Amino acid sequence: MSDQPISTPDKQFVHLHVHTDYSLLDGASAISWAPRIKDKEARKLKSDLVKMCLENEAPACAMTDHGVMGGAIEFYEEMGAAGVKPIIGCEVYVAPTSKLVHDPSVPHIRGYHLILLATNQTGYVNLCKIVSDAQLRGFYYKPRTDKEFLAAHSEGLIALSACIQGEVPRSFLDRGEEESRKILTQYLDIFGKENFYLEVQYHGIEEQKLVNRQLVKFAREFELPLVATNDIHYVRKEHARAQDVLLCISTRSQLDDADRMTMMDHQEFYYKTYDEMYDIFGTEIPEAIPNTLRVAERCNFQFRIDKTMENHYPVYQVSGGTTQADMLRQICIDNVKRCYGFELDNPPPDQTELAETIRKRMDYELSVIIKTKYPSYFLVVWDFINAAKKKGIPVGLGRGSGAGSLVAYLTGITNIDPLRYKLLFERFLNPERVSPPDFDIDFCERRREEVIEYVREKYGRGSVAQIATYGALKPKNAIKDCARVLGYPPAVGDRMTKLLPNDPKLTLAKAMEIAEFKEFVEHDPDAQKIYNEALPVEGLNRTTGIHACGVIIGDMPLDNVVPLQRSPDGAPVVQFIAHPCEQLGLLKMDFLGLRTLTVISDAIENVRKNRNISIDIDRIPLDDKATYDLLNRGDTIAVFQLESGGMQTLCRQFVVETIEHIIALLAIYRPGPMEFIPTFVGCKKGLQPIVYDHPKMEPILKETYGIMLYQEQIMEVVQKLAGFTLGHADIVRRAIGKKKMDIMEKEKLNFIKGCKETNDIEPELAEQIWAKINKFAGYGFNKSHSAAYGMVSYRTAYLKANYPQEYMAAVLTSELGNAEKVTFLINACKDMGIEIRPPDVNKSDTNFSVDGQNIVFGLGAIKGLGEGASNAIISEREKNGPYKDMVEFLERVGSSVNSKAVDSLVRCGAFDFTGYKRSQLLATIQDAINCAASRRKDKESGQGSLFDLLGGGEQEEFNSVHMPDIPEIDSTELLKMEKALLGFYVSGHPAQKYSHFFNAYSSMDTLSIQEHGTADDGVILGGLIKTVTKKISKKSNKPFAIIQIEDLKGAVECMVFGKAYDDFKELLIPEIPVFVTGYVRRGDEENSPASISVKTIVSLEQMIQTQTNQIHLHLFEEECSENTLKSLNGLLGKHAGNIPVVLCVRLKNGTTVFVETDRKYSVLPSMEFTQDVADLLGADRFRIKGNREVPPPQRRFVREDAQKESSAS
Secondary structure (H helix, E strand, C coil): CCCCCCCCCCCCCCCCCCCHHHCCCCEEEEEECCCCCCCCCHHHCCCCCHHHHHHHHCCCEEECCCCCCCCHHHHHHHHHHCCCEEEEEEEEEECCCCCCCCCCCCCCCCCCEEEEEEHHHHHHHHHHHHHHHHHCCCCCCCEECCCCHHHCCCCCCCCCCCCCCCHHHHHHHHHHHHHHHHHHHHHHHHHHHHHHEEEEEECHHHHHHHHHHHHHHHHHHHHCCCEEEECCCCCCCCHHHHHHHHHHHHHHCCCCCCCCCCCCCCCCCCCCHHHHHHHCCCCCCCCCCHHHHHHHHCCCCCCCHHHHHCCCCCCCCCCCCCHHHHHHHHHHHHHHHHCCCCECCEEHHHHHHHHHHHHHHHHHHHHHHHHCCCCHHHHHHHHHHHHHHCCCCCCCCHHHHHHHHHHHHCCCCCCCCCCCCCCCCHHHCCCCCCCCCCCEEECCCCCCHHHHHCCCCCCCHHHHHEEEEEEECCHHHHHHHHHHHCCCCCCHHHHHHHHCCCCCCCCCHHHHCHHHHHHHHHCCCHHHHHHHHHHCCCCCCCCEEEEEEEEECCCCCCCHHCEEEECCCCCEEEECHHHHHHHCCCEEEEEEHHHHHHHHHHHHHHHHHHHCCCHHHHHHCCCHHHHHHHHHHHCCCCCCCCHHHHHHHHHHHCCCHHHHHHHHHHHHCCCCHHHHHHHHHHHHCCCCCCCCHEEEHHHHHHHHHCCCEEEHHHHHHHHHHHHHHHHHHHHHHHHCCCCCCHHHHHHHHHHHHHHHHHCCCCCHHHHHHHHHHHHHHHHHHHHHHHHHHHHHHHHHHHHHHCCHHHHHHHHHHCCCCCCCHHHHHHHHHHCCCCCCCCCCCCCCCCCCEEEEEEEEECCCHHCCHHHHHHHHHHHHHHHHHHCCHHEEEEEHHHHHCCCCCHHHHHHCCHHHHHHHHHHHHHHCCHHHHHHHHHHHHHHCCCCHHHHHCCCHHHHHHHHCCCCCCCHHHHHHHHHHHHHHHHHHCCCCCCCHHHHHHHHHCCCCCCHHHHHHHCCCCCEEEEEEEEEEEEEECCCCCCCCEEEEECCCCEEEEEEEEHHHHHHHHHCCCCCCCEEEEEEEECCCEEEEEEEEEEEEEEEHHHHHCCEEEEEEEEEEHHHCCHHHHHHHHHHHHCCCECCEEEEECCCCCEEEEEEECCCHHHHHCCHHHHHHHHHCCCCCCCCCCCCCCCCCCCCCCCCCCHHHHCCCC
16 A cells, blocks of 8 residues: 555546445445455445445545444455555544533534544544544543544544534534634634645535535635545445435334435435536536545555554563563463472472473473563463452363463463373464464353453553444344335244245345245245345444453553444443454453353352362362263253253263263264264274274374364374474464365375375375365364363263252352243253252242252342342341241341232242241231331330240240131142242142143143254144233234243243134133144244244143043052952943053063053043042053144245135145
């Protein structure tokens, strides 16, 4: 990019007022589609700013988004790559008074517009400061600066007077020439005459003609240059409609709405050609055209990125005359004993070889770290991790390739021994391809923010910020948004998007290659209209967000390097995404909140409280039998990374025996390498031979049974066979993984040559090995990452196997906000034999806690109790012991707990320990409150001691509550109260008594539907109707219903439309058991909840009578007396029908005999029949074999004319 004057052939013009899509739903101009859409054919259908500049042979172009600079580096790189000079600028908002004034009565309080362009590095820094300050301190509806701040930061900037919302033109229109002259003088004082340009525009707006005449007058009066601009909001004229659609999306309005914001009255806000601009200004203001070139010549700012990048990493300050490298080395040496159990310089005789290995590896790594100038980086990371550990904040073992560094292990940055697990440093920091190291650190989710706050305090608040993200209008979002903007109900857009896969690479152009979608769009006028509106807005930036874990840290205030904006809570956020920040030399750290670390920490605390045992999780044995037994049973629910159904099966098949096995399973259970699972398991069990292509590969691949599972193994194979250095081997691995064909072909030749020279391996065999390397390098997993997470998996399995109650209590606490997951976990606990008990004021903590062998609900889970009341109850109990009864409880906690809170405590069972019925306790709450208040008053007046002298009976008589003799509340109602207050059924479940029937006839339960249900598949589900919501369709004006069906595993929403509603509306009654048959439905978003589109609804009684295939009755040999069999014969005769009965007789020797009865004993099953069986033989002595045949999968789209043809036939 040249600093020389721009050549000025005829018909050249530079656009200096340009809004990209980083103006968010205001600018519809993409900078370039190249980095966003990889499909070249799809890109041909779209226009962008780069393409327009090239078509018009523009020598330069500016970017001036509204109050932000988020697209600056993308703009700089894409324009530069196309040979167009990029000009970095911003259209800022200038407050009419101070930016700190928020008085809505002040005219134009939201700010006047002003264009600022950076001419050099100083100008860019000042622009960043102006934009950042406006966002962080001047925000009032808009990010506003003021003239005082502009005056202090005007160096290196060119200012343009902006559109008619600029202060100079607006003051002329509102208050006349003299006031406008006064404002112009102020700006000239700020920027200087040579740096202030009067901007003329014409978009067909009459006011602009008046303003332009006045600006020409001012130009002559003050000898100021005029510059012509077009306020670009979209790329081509025909895109005015697309920009209008974006405005509607932004303002949540529809195109047909009256009085909405629109720019359609004047469709001139596009990238105009030289001829178009000349037609407007060439005759009356001819100098305004070439002046755009003069401005462009002056704007020579260049980002210092890539090879010109300056390092802005934070600097760790050392004292005492030592260097950062010396301090890092000493920390490593000092921690050898902690990590390996001996001093590096004084190892025991049997550890001298290990000590020498440690020293060599440490010295090598330190030499690379020092050579690449990263000692300070290591110390920065060590410092905040060390600070977190001192505060008791759980820190992860490591993540990614950083676990391959011995220096990281010794300093405590990671907690995985790279020597034991054969992890490679070069995978992390390659001396032959130096790129910044990247430690991603896991912290306890609950306390992650404390670590970030420490970093802010350490390096300065202005030097630490989070990172912006930008959400583009993806195809499905574009369709849904455009459908809404066009006034269609949500179902119309949903119908289109459900035909599209959840493919992140999908484009609307590619979507037309999907037969069903293409047919729908071509034959449905509404769909065609929506598609055509969505096409031009697809891919444009729609929203801004905040990176989930990324933090930028610099060696100076960040607004010297990057623009900042504010988060919803007012914290600073870098406007650039992560990669540009790194390009500019800033340090990006990922402070990840890992819930599992919180779970482990809570579980350890639960063990301490419940068993008085202190666990050092870093010192647990890695050969614990109970842990491996648990894994090999597949009992891995809530075990980190191993809880999926597929992982449970794999653990059972594989037979896990070591931590290395866990590490391998995490690496192989992924798309790609999963195809090798049968071979992996077969080789491990000796059912298949382990094959090594060369003897030197055996030591490398032995632990994974001949399969190149890890990236590190690929690197070692290349090193051992072809003589490559590990650094060179890592370059090969990266090239294959990123499919860089030119490098791959070159390295293949190097490998074949190296194999021959190093190990005399013939080219044919070398080619065969290279083919495998080529295949596995694309699949290979980072062993460092797998080892770190494998250790976390082991730790969670260890805690579950040895301290199941304490561990599951911690897991339940971590999922409290997820009702479906808590329900699932409660059921899992019951399967483990762990009882989940309701809250108890004498046992409960704030969260789930453990009482002996049981888990107790926390007080914090009770709706309406409040954190203050919960803390007061626990605090008083810890100080003065358990509560005796409700009155004494109220006496001790006083006003901390009000009557409503007491009512909630009683209803959910928190006073069940008293032995009274909940009905009795509810009836006497007010009496108990009065009695407690009386007791407190007596004690305060000194009368308490008199009553204390009386015996227990007399004391009760003087000051107690009489409990009425009333029946307990119905069990169903008790469960409802628990569910209402806790969000879950605890002491039972209303569906429990029907569970056998639900299991007999349902094709899937609610949990299976949510986890495995595929859209449009048929399903039968039995459960209780939990809720019924009846509505009227706005489109058809017909009634429909939304019901929730609940079973023991959870709940699913069911939609009852049209004929289904008409036929089965009489069954839509809450709390009754039913079976629904229909089709699974899912939203477009990944992991969206499943629902059911209902086809039929059947009552339980009807299901039993019509869908039973066979009845099994279970008997024991010793009870098959003549009387029992006679009674059974009579029972079967009473319910005679056509469903066969099988007797399942358990003999005394333990075997079971199945007796198919004669047809004369067939029955007509019913609820009465099952009750009669229970009365005769006992509960749970029958099994129903039900019909579970589901409807065939439903086609997603059927052409309307095809439907008509079908109905006609």
